[in-house]
Amino acid sequence: MxxxxxxxxxxxxxxxxxxxxxxxxxxxxxxxxxxxxxxxxxxxxxxxLQWYEEVFTITPITGNIFNSIIVAIGTMIINLFAVTTAAFSLSRFKYPLKNALSKITIFTYMFPSILLVLPLYLIIGNLGLINKYPGLIIAHLTFTVPYGIWLLKGYMDTVPKSIDECATIDGAGYWKIFTAIIIPLSGPGIASIMTYTLITSWNEYLYSSVIMSGRNKTLPVKIAEFIMETSEIRWGTVMAAACIAMLPVTIIFQFLQKDFIKGLTAGAVKE
Amino acid sequence: MRRLTREAKIGYLFLLPSIAVFLCFVLYPFIYTIVLSFFDYNWFTKKTLFNGIGNYISLFSDQTFWAALGRTIFYTIGTLAGQCILAFGIALLLNKEYAGIGIIRSIFLLPWILPTVVTALAWRMMLHERWGVITYLLELFNITDGRVAFLADTALALPSVMAVSIWRGFPLLMVSFIAALQSVPKELYEAAIIDGASWFNQLFHITLPYLRKLIAIIVLFRTIWVFNDYDLVWLMTRGGPAFATETLPIYVYQRSFGAYKFGEATSIAMVIFFFLVVMSGFYFKLIEKED
Structure with missing residues (x-):
């Protein structure tokens, strides 16, 4: 053409x-x-600017923004720990059932939230974590961890094994290899799972709507409330809130786009 | 039993945090779902009665369930077809190097990173019967007689949501397709170009046959996602008007958090799980062949 x-x-x-x-x-x-x-x-x-004034004064969403930030960052930190350790293990160690574990990771990533939402709600309820930040962070981890492991394992596999073999000869232990070699060399992979976690946690609706209520609603749940629970939608206010909701994800995404796409396609095209 | 080596033990130790998350918050809830689907759970009295396969019998004899399943299949096939055509078309256009391609690609990706609630909102505004730009333009150019209330019409609501779903979901497919296109060896085209094969012929006789399996893998993965799409449908229409957009995920939600019939809800969830198992079975088979 x-x-x-x-x-x-x-x-x-x-x-x-x-x-x-x-x-x-x-x-x-x-x-x-x-x-x-x-x-x-x-x-x-x-x-x-009247609608922006409104979302900070008449129907304030500041608290909801704060909730979303706490949940997204909390999820990201715990996710980072669980994912880097697991990916390191799957990429570098030999042990029984390894292949099965890799498959379970992918299968868990495919697991839709609508399947888990009810029992997870009951379990989080039994733990007394309904309407609390840790409750929602747990729910978000169920989909960010498997995806992260899958992606980061692929990335760590590309870091040459000869580097850690040299380190082993020099007397470095597993923890040393993990923190001093593998993590620094997987920088872009780690950046991309961090981006993914922040964006999906910030955007997530189903778990948030079930677990959080009242003052603890996250921003998407608050916006949904604006459009679902009134007969005549106040479009101006809602649009201002929507702009605020999409601003951080758009910025983070632009910032880390290249690594993100690389990771995504690695995941989508090849195991 | 064979003793584990030191390496294996340490390897498992590193897996511990993620395994803990998996066991407590994925596997355990999932087993909970299976168990609940055989019980009659009353949320208000907290009484649980064993119901055998009663939930499944009433589910399979329920017209609402089959209607919801039918809608879900229609929604999945329509959305995927739309996403594939749009994504592949754009991927073909983007599969060449020229200035500004990075910016264009990142614009195409935007719909996919927006919060679903914002997507739903944007389209509900545009489809609004009185102030929406789409209804306005359709009337202006005399395509429709007056302004159409797309989301309040039982015949138009589901196709409208599908259109939005296509818009939202195509970027991910597009990125995968671009990566797939770049994996086609250049040599394959050389002979064809010498023979003077047209762009069209190259596409149908070289590119598509070569990528057949890869495309199948990519599309299978998306199928699972679209089939289970809850957020977008719910935020656009809440399953209405008059059940016109009530797909299986919406049905599960209604049964659980609307009607508090947890036994029934989990039996529907198990049907969704069955679908997931079948699809992922195909997926793993294809992946293995690919390797």
Missing amino acids: NKVLRFVVLIILCLIIIFPIVNIIFTSFKPSEEIFQAKYQFIPTEFT
């Missing part, structure tokens, strides 16, 4: 695909009259 034509088609497709997102951003700056009018107005003729 012609190169110029190709490029033009791509640009047009790009604009169509990105339109819903741009539309949210513009709508969040439109005054009431421009949102609620039959004739559609794409670019606001008059910019207003």
